[in-house]
Amino acid sequence: xxxxxxxxxxxxxxxxxxxxxxxxxxxxxxxxxxxxxxxxxxxxxxxxxxxxxxxxxxxxxxxxxxxxxxxxxxxxxxxxxxxxxxxxxxxxxxxxxxxxxxxxxxxxxxxxxxxxxxxxxxxxxxxxxxxxxxxxxxxxxxxxxxxxxxxxxxxxxxxxxxxxxxxxxxxxxxxxxxxxxxxxxxxxxxxxxxxxxxxxxxxxxxxxxxxxxxxxxxxxxxxxxxxxxxxxxxxxxxxxxxxxxxxxxxxxxxxxxxxxxxxxxxxxxxxxxxxxxxxxxxxxxxxx
Amino acid sequence: xxxxxxxxxxxxxxxxxxxxxxxxxxxxxxxxxxxxxxxxxxxxxxxxxxxxxxxxxxxxxxxxxxxxxxxxxxxxxxxxxxxxxxxxxxxxxxxxxxxxxxxxxxxxxxxxxxxxxxxxxxxxxxxxxxxxxxxxxxxxxxxxxxxxxxxxxxxxxxxxxxxxxxxxxxxxxxxxxxxxxxxxxxxxxxxxxxxxxxxxxxxxxxxxxxxxxxxxxxxxxxxxxxxxxxxxxxxxxxxxxxxxxxxxxxxxxxxxxxxxxxxxxxxxxxxxxxxxxxxxxxxxxxxxxxxx
Numbered sequence: 001x002x003x004x005x006x007x008x009x010x011x012x013x014x015x016x017x018x019x020x021x022x023x024x025x026x027x028x029x030x031x032x033x034x035x036x037x038x039x040x041x042x043x044x045x046x047x048x049x050x051x052x053x054x055x056x057x058x059x060x061x062x063x064x065x066x067x068x069x070x071x072x073x074x075x076x077x078x079x080x081x082x083x084x085x086x087x088x089x090x091x092x093x094x095x096x097x098x099x100x101x102x103x104x105x106x107x108x109x110x111x112x113x114x115x116x117x118x119x120x121x122x123x124x125x126x127x128x129x130x131x132x133x134x135x136x137x138x139x140x141x142x143x144x145x146x147x148x149x150x151x152x153x154x155x156x157x158x159x160x161x162x163x164x165x166x167x168x169x170x171x172x173x174x175x176x177x178x179x180x181x182x183x184x185x186x187x188x189x190x191x192x193x194x195x196x197x198x199x200x201x202x203x204x205x206x207x208x209x210x211x212x213x214x215x216x217x218x219x220x221x222x223x224x225x226x227x228x229x230x231x232x233x234x235x236x237x238x239x240x241x242x243x244x245x246x247x248x249x250x251x252x253x254x255x256x257x258x259x260x261x262x263x264x265x266x267x268x269x270x271x272x273x274x275x276x277x278x279x280x281x282x283x284x285x286x287x288x
Numbered sequence: 289x290x291x292x293x294x295x296x297x298x299x300x301x302x303x304x305x306x307x308x309x310x311x312x313x314x315x316x317x318x319x320x321x322x323x324x325x326x327x328x329x330x331x332x333x334x335x336x337x338x339x340x341x342x343x344x345x346x347x348x349x350x351x352x353x354x355x356x357x358x359x360x361x362x363x364x365x366x367x368x369x370x371x372x373x374x375x376x377x378x379x380x381x382x383x384x385x386x387x388x389x390x391x392x393x394x395x396x397x398x399x400x401x402x403x404x405x406x407x408x409x410x411x412x413x414x415x416x417x418x419x420x421x422x423x424x425x426x427x428x429x430x431x432x433x434x435x436x437x438x439x440x441x442x443x444x445x446x447x448x449x450x451x452x453x454x455x456x457x458x459x460x461x462x463x464x465x466x467x468x469x470x471x472x473x474x475x476x477x478x479x480x481x482x483x484x485x486x487x488x489x490x491x492x493x494x495x496x497x498x499x500x501x502x503x504x505x506x507x508x509x510x511x512x513x514x515x516x517x518x519x520x521x522x523x524x525x526x527x528x529x530x531x532x533x534x535x536x537x538x539x540x541x542x543x544x545x546x547x548x549x550x551x552x553x554x555x556x557x558x559x560x561x562x563x564x565x566x567x568x569x570x571x572x573x574x575x576x577x578x579x580x
Contacts, residue, residue, distance in 0.1 A: 016385070019377070019380055019381065019385065022377060023391055023394045026394050026397070026398060027394060029398075029406070029410060030397075030409070032409060032413050033409050036412075045417075047418065047422035047425065047426040048426065049418055049423055098306050101302055101303075102303055102306055105300075105302055105303045115574060117303065118574070119570060119571075120310065120315070121310055123314075123563075124314040126510055126562060126566045127314060127562065128535065128555065128559055129514070130534075130554075131321050131556070131558070132313065132314070132317040132321070133538075133539075133542065133555070134321055134324060134548060135316070135320040135321060136317065139313075158309050158310070158314075159314075161306050162310070165306070189295060190295060190298045190302070215400060218402070219401070219403070221517040221520070221521075222517065226543075236404045236405075236517070239404050239405070239408065240404050240408075240521055243408050256409075256412070258408075259404075259405045259408040263400075263405045266400045266401065267400055269400070270393075270400035271393075274393050274396070278396065281399065281461065281462075282461070282462065
């Protein structure tokens with residue numbers, strides 16, 4: 001008995017060891033960012049990147065938040081963090097609302113050609129956004145919202161519709177159509193059925209959609225870099241300016257604090273509702 | 289009667305604004321960029337048609353060849369390693385591991401981060417001045433060298449490392465979901481004993497995961513082709529042009545080098561490459577959902 005179970009237990013130990021090694025691989029960058037954001041610059045330069053801080057300091061965080069040089073002005077990341085919030089909230093809410101109503105139509109009020117419409121919406125999720133940069137810049141200019149937060153909101157709403165429609169359409173597809181027919185016989189109309197029957201049971205998919213859109217839009221860099229001015233840049237663009245600016249001393253500790261600041265909202269969402277986050281990822285890749 | 293007609297038209301009416309938006313902002317824009325790729329646009333769009341001149345020019349550019357070669361290296365390794373690592377971790381995690389609930393979120397959290405954050409973390413972690421090289425040297429191995437990120441031929445592999453770090457946990461989650469969907473009896477048989485379970489995985493279970501391989505491949509390929517932020521944050525295309533990818537090429541030709549025609553052409557090539565992968569996939573997925 002003992003001999004028979006030995007190879008098994010050796011293998012299990014190896015299994016745990018491998019899993020542990022990989023969890024270190026995934027954690028090290030976060031750990032490095034975190035510990036070094038509390039160190040003084042000299043301490044990082046002396047090659048102790050993995051060590052805990054000797055002289056614990058909050059100065060890098062203060063600097064990253066309110067005094068670090070971003071582009072031409074020493075404002076820290078704060079105004080850009082606020083820009084990102086002002087961009088992400090309307091963009092997420094609008095695209096989720098549109099996605100819900102689209103999904104409702106495409107699953108419960110199918111018409112001739114609905115499959116084509118859905119296919120065209122779906123393909124728009126996957127286009128390389130480089131293809132729209134030039135005409136979008138021109139269009140935003142014509143609309144008079146170039147370089148502004150409303151302009152960026154429009155961009156994110158337009159390119160978020162595909163995914164949000166996909167989420168709701170697949171979710172409502174599984175919803176019993178008989179309930180809707182019954183409500184119709186009772187005289188309920190299109191909007192009434194949506195508001196009274198479908199929406200109340202849409203909680204989970206609304207959460208999934210909001211998390212997905214929030215993560216994508218908050219983390220976006222390409223649109224933010226292409227369609228904003230200095231005073232409307234989102235935090236990802238500001239962080240990149242902070243880290244890649246070639247003038248002066250490289251303040252690694254400030255960069256790390258800034259990176260964590262930029263990551264914090266999506267990390268919190270992930271920690272609080274990881275289950276929904278994973279469901280969104282799955283729904284975005286494995287359809288139906 | 290008109291009430292009924294109205295009820296039938298209403299859904300289409302509700303859908304039409306988004307459809308119009310997408311038609312204009314996606315398909316209209318694709319047509320416009322396609323049109324620009326046949327013009328001699330430089331700093332501003334121009335209407336001077338030049339036939340396929342931009343396409344000929346693009347494929348003759350050394351800069352573009354570098355970008356394409358890099359995409360081949362990066363895409364191949366990124367997709368390959370993510371698939372292998374994701375599958376391996378998923379299979380290991382599926383062995384009734386204690387602490388799975390702790391490990392899974394650790395593997396997956398990088399997916400919640402922006403590529404700019406990932407790039408910043410890895411940029412300094414791989415930096416010879418303060419990162420890995422310094423750390424290992426401070427352990428006493430003073431001859432240790434690790435300066436890939438500063439090396440023209442090796443820098444592209446730094447992008448691979450950071451990309452794999454960000455996405456492999458997600459691929460793991462996809463495979464794990466696939467494994468959990470497999471009939472319990474088969475899995476039970478797989479766990480019975482060591483030697484034969486390797487065989488069982490190879491012969492039966494991994495082949496059953498084929499649809500997941502396909503989905504993961506499509507997602508990863510599409511992410512690889514679109515990769516922009518990670519390169520910008522990690523190396524900014526350098527050293528020199530050593531880590532330039534098509535997405536960074538497009539941006540710099542269009543917006544900083546004032547060669548909009550060539551930039552539009554490169555965007556079209558990117559779109560067609562992605563479409564060649566995505567369209568058949570979406571087509572089969574939509575057909576599949578018709579049956580069920």
